[in-house]
Amino acid sequence: MDTLFIKNMVCNRCIMVVQNELDKLGLKVKKIKLGEVTLDNELTPEEKDQLHNVLVPLGFEVIDDKKSRIIEKIKNVIIDLVHHQDNGIKNNLSDVLSDKLHHDYNYLSNLFSEIEGTTIEKYFIAQKIEKVKELLVYDELSLSEIAFRLNYSSVAYLSNQFKKVTGLTPSYFKQIKEDKRKPLDKL
Template structure:
């Protein structure tokens, strides 16, 4: 709604405003583009108008959706899944992502998986073995190794810290 209002203020007519994509009828002048960018930034939104930035956001959103919001991780490997969903060759996607973000898609996936593991540890509903299985790790050892590499802590120690914080809060 906010985006549509900003377009109206600038006298721009849109065909479609969908998640992250706007189609306008007119050619946007540099002044209009600048004004739209400033107005959206004030609202906490960012105007991405170059193809690479848009593609990077799509990759990041797809990874976040896969890892944080899907009940089941894809049965195919991540590279095939990302390539298929975005309809691009994976090598192109990987090279573009690395060039823009400075890390590989695989590193980004691992960071997101570890964030999800941290959430699951805090919820305390699953054992570490169940979390490893849910997150498609080959073993608890593999999960623990990646977790320690990213956070500097073992999953068990991380969970103990959380439990200790919780007890300290209860004692207040």
């Protein structure tokens, strides 16, 4: 059995693409989830090269070092919380990350800041704002419903944070409906 950590797997489509490439290479997948693939067998050096050659052009990369794997896991937990769970985070983000990654939050926070050049909190806020943009563009929920769904304490707090990050109010953003969204792997 071999577990691979793959950078930039941020959505279900990414999982499908990686699964497809692994299938084409004849590699037997035991389990696949955001940022992580468990194979039935250890990869040979040739298979590692082949995998690298097909994943990199698609924007993915196998991560070898421990610190980068932890960073990718932090990002995947945050992406999952914000983008794949309705009204997801009930606890402090620090508690969620510590529990899921089995490390002290101070260690995770310092490592993330050192490697990424930003804080976990700023990354989390950036993800939430991207989700707000997505929901505003879909135009199916009111701002108060969006605030509730993303666990903002109030619409005013959501609006202030949105304006601070984007320079626009949510209502103005909704009016212009320009595609101001960034791909998740570019945040």
